Structures are given as structure tokens and as C-alpha cells.
Amino acid sequence: MAVSGARPRRAWASDATLSRGRLVPEEEGSRSAFRRDCDRIIHSTAFRRLKHKTQVFVFHEGDHFRTRLTHTLEVAQIARSIARALGLDEDLAEALALAHDLGHPPFAHAGERALDGCMEAFGGFDHNAQSLRVVTRLERRYAGFDGLNLSWETLEGIAKHNGPLTDREGQRLDPPGASLPHAIVAHTAVQDLELWSHAGAEAQVAAISDDIAYDVHDMDDGLRAGLFTLDDLAPLPLVGEVLTEVRAAWPGLEEGRVIHEVMRRLITRFVEDVVRETEARARDAGLGSPEDVRLLGRTLVGFSDRMRVAEKAVKGFLFPRMYRHARVNRIMDEAQDVVRDLFGYFLAQPQELPADWRPVxxxxxxxxxxxxxxxxGMTDRYALDLHARFFDATPELR
Structure with missing residues (x-):
């Protein structure tokens, strides 16, 4: 993508040598603290499982649709590009991009809705909070601690990359007065992540990179699936402009190449806009340290007003035409039944859980x-296989 080269490190970038450290102190060695965080996430079991977790289309529907893993890698690539152009810590931005979906259950947001409903009487379920739980408790790879023992800045970014969770008095902001997710409460009892402040710039980069990746790549997958056409996208601001450019530059170009060229250009436009807008905001705010970003009182990394309108239009199109498409809904309704059935089965018979998962x-x-x-933690395939073991009828999700 055509973004400017690396900037010198900004005063408001996170600095691994000044990290607030890990809950269990360790010698960092030759790698920076944030590079080690990246590496630990990549080698985790939860990261590998993303390969077989749904993004939008379940694995039966084709090998070329995004999975949680390919989506995560695309987010990481965009996050590194933006961080490099802004002079931020690329390793921290990458670590947060790699970790952002570790807590997603099988079957995308349908699985999350089902699990949240099952857990309603027990504090609910939130995939962002579950990502924190994965890296602080559920991964069991190291002799000296549970989880991955990631640095404070990475945990902070996982917990609040979308913005502050509470006010300074500890009251939840969205929805106001509600309880915080269980995993957030459990971890902040032992480590203060300052939930009342914004996350650092790198976490904000990872968050907006997620938006860019799934907006553009979900359009690509929706086109591949035949849910809509390029002409259906043409009325959208920015998308229509780019489509017109491509068709004018290459009349008669085959449709597949048109789609790829449009998507490539869209990512570039989004990225370049974020870099320009963030630089302007930082300059206006006179930022001098990472703490200035946290205490700014508003999001630093973001789209310009024009691009925000365009990005909102993409989401507005995808919601009814893809995420709520009858074909997708039918499959995801069946997937939710699989999750509910499994939850009910194991809740009634916890002794049927594997030995290392049984509650104490x-x-x-x-x-x-x-x-x-x-x-x-299940993949789509494992959930379906397990359901078939315990129940007489299991949907094929086709």
C-alpha cells in the first residue's frame, strides 16, 4: 500500500525499554518486550485455533473465504503499516492486532451471541474480555505462570483498544452503570490497567486496522460469495469513486482483477487517511509522551470526517446485505443452536469435560x-464433531 516511509520514533510512541513490565518479572534478553509479546501470541494454542474459526462464512463454504486467522494476519499487516508511517512501535501494534480476536468462540458473532445468552445469569460473555482471559489465564505453556505474561501495554491495549471502559470512579461507560465483563474484573483485581483512560496509540492503531480489514475484506468475500455485485457497491461514497477510477484506467478488465484492484486501492485510501488525520490531531494536541495519548480525553487515531462517512456507509451496506443475509442468517442460526446445545450439555454434566477443563x-x-x-476455545469443526458425538442430529451448516 502506498503509505509514506517510516517516521522517526515519536515522543508519544510507546517505548519497550520503558514498559511498565510484566505481572511476573522476567529478563527480556535480546528481543524487546513487545517483540516477545508478538512471538508468544503467535506460538499460543489460541492463535493456531483461529485457522478454523469463522469470520463470516463457515469452512464448508470454500477455502478462499477469510477465517479468523487470515483476518488477524491482515489486521496485523495494516497495523504495522500505519504504525511505521506514524513513527510508533510496530511490534506493539502487531501484538495487539494478533491478539484482538483470540477470545472469539466458534461461528463468529453468532457463536458469541449464543454464548453470551447462555452466560446471562453468570456475568455474560464478551469476546474482547475473553481475549484478555486467554492471554492472562487460559494459555498454560509456561512453568512459572498461567497465561502468556504479556507486558502491561499489551494487556492494556487488549482490554481497552476501543476506548475507556469506566470513568475515574470505576463506573462502566457503555452501557452506563452495567457490570464490567468477568475477565476484566478478574484481571484488574491483580493488575491495574487504568480502565478509565484511553489506550496507547498503538492499541488505537490496531483497533482502526481491524475496521479497515474487515470492511474491505468482507466486501471482497461478499462479492466472491455472490451476495452482491460491484454495481451494488457503486453508489457508496469512496467505493464508487475507486470503482470508476479502475474501470476508466482498465476498460474491459476481467471482473476478478477489477475487484482486487478496487479492494487494494480502498485499503490504501483508508490507511493514508488515518495517517494524515492522526498526524494532524497529534500536532494540534502537542503530544509529548505516551501518557499524553492516554490522558487526551478523546481518540487520537482515527479517520477524517469525510472518510468516517465513507467507512460508515460501507458498514451500513454490509449489515443488511451480508451479515443479515438470509443465507448467512440461516447457517448462523443453526450454529447458535450447536453452541447452546453444547453449553447445556456440559453445564448439566461437567464431569464430561476433559480432565484438565473440569471445574475445581x-x-x-x-x-x-x-x-x-x-x-x-473450540474451532468450528471441533464444535460440530463434539455435537455429533452427544446429539442425534447435527446441522451441516451449508
Missing amino acids: DAQPDRVARRVADYIA
Whole structure:
């Protein structure tokens, strides 16, 4: 993508040598703290499982649709590009991009809705909070600690990359007065992530990179699936402009190449806009340190007004034409039934859980949370295979 080259490190960029450290102190060695975080995430079990977790289309529907893993890699690439152009810490931006979907259950947001409903009486389920739980508790790879023992800045970014979670008095902001997700409460009891402030610039870069990646690539997948056409996208601001440019430059170009060229240019336009807008905001704010970003009181990394309108239009198009398409809905309704069935089965019979997943006591909330943890870690395929083992009829999700 055509973004400017690397900037010198900004005063408001995170600095691995000044990290607030890890909950369990470690010698960092030759790699920076944030590079080690990246590497630990990549080698985690939860990261590997993303290969077989749905983004929008389940694995039966074709090998070329995005999965959670390919989406995550695309987010990481965009995040590094933006971080490099802004003079931020690329490793931290990449770590946050790599970790942002680790807590997603099988079957995309349908699986999350089902699991949240099952957990309603026990504090609910939130995939962002579950990502924090994965990296702080559920990964069991190291002799000296549970989780991955990531640096404070990475955990902060996982918890609040979308903005502050509470006010300074600890009251949740969205929805106001509601309880915080269980995983957030459990971890902040032992480590203060300053939930009342914004996250650092690199976390904000990862968040907007996620938006760019799924907006553009979901359009690409929707076109591939035949849910809509390029002409259906033409009325959208920016998308229509880019489509007109491509068709004018290459009359008669085959449709597949037109699609790829349009998507490539869209990513570039979004990225370049974020870089320009963020630089302007930082200049106006007179930022001098990473703490200035956290205390700014508003988001630093973002789109210009014009690009925000264009990006909102893309989401507005995709919601009814793709995410709520009858074909997608039918499959995802069946997928939700799979999750609900599995939850009910294991909640009633926790002794059927694998030995290392069985709850240590019989308190209902702890049993339910353990069952939710187990199901959230499943791939689509494993969930379907397990359902077929315990139930007479399992949907094919086709």
C-alpha cells in the first residue's frame, strides 16, 4: 500500500525499554518486550485455533473465504503499516492486532451471541474480555505462570483498544452503570490497567486496522460469495469513486482483477487517511509522551470526517446485505443452536469435560465460566464433531 516511509520514533510512541513490565518479572534478553509479546501470541494454542474459526462464512463454504486467522494476519499487516508511517512501535501494534480476536468462540458473532445468552445469569460473555482471559489465564505453556505474561501495554491495549471502559470512579461507560465483563474484573483485581483512560496509540492503531480489514475484506468475500455485485457497491461514497477510477484506467478488465484492484486501492485510501488525520490531531494536541495519548480525553487515531462517512456507509451496506443475509442468517442460526446445545450439555454434566477443563468446585458460576471457556476455545469443526458425538442430529451448516 502506498503509505509514506517510516517516521522517526515519536515522543508519544510507546517505548519497550520503558514498559511498565510484566505481572511476573522476567529478563527480556535480546528481543524487546513487545517483540516477545508478538512471538508468544503467535506460538499460543489460541492463535493456531483461529485457522478454523469463522469470520463470516463457515469452512464448508470454500477455502478462499477469510477465517479468523487470515483476518488477524491482515489486521496485523495494516497495523504495522500505519504504525511505521506514524513513527510508533510496530511490534506493539502487531501484538495487539494478533491478539484482538483470540477470545472469539466458534461461528463468529453468532457463536458469541449464543454464548453470551447462555452466560446471562453468570456475568455474560464478551469476546474482547475473553481475549484478555486467554492471554492472562487460559494459555498454560509456561512453568512459572498461567497465561502468556504479556507486558502491561499489551494487556492494556487488549482490554481497552476501543476506548475507556469506566470513568475515574470505576463506573462502566457503555452501557452506563452495567457490570464490567468477568475477565476484566478478574484481571484488574491483580493488575491495574487504568480502565478509565484511553489506550496507547498503538492499541488505537490496531483497533482502526481491524475496521479497515474487515470492511474491505468482507466486501471482497461478499462479492466472491455472490451476495452482491460491484454495481451494488457503486453508489457508496469512496467505493464508487475507486470503482470508476479502475474501470476508466482498465476498460474491459476481467471482473476478478477489477475487484482486487478496487479492494487494494480502498485499503490504501483508508490507511493514508488515518495517517494524515492522526498526524494532524497529534500536532494540534502537542503530544509529548505516551501518557499524553492516554490522558487526551478523546481518540487520537482515527479517520477524517469525510472518510468516517465513507467507512460508515460501507458498514451500513454490509449489515443488511451480508451479515443479515438470509443465507448467512440461516447457517448462523443453526450454529447458535450447536453452541447452546453444547453449553447445556456440559453445564448439566461437567464431569464430561476433559480432565484438565473440569471445574475445581461445584459453584454454579464457576462451572458455567469453565464451560464457557472450553466452548469459546473450540474451532468450528471441533464444535460440530463434539455435537455429533452427544446429539442425534447435527446441522451441516451449508
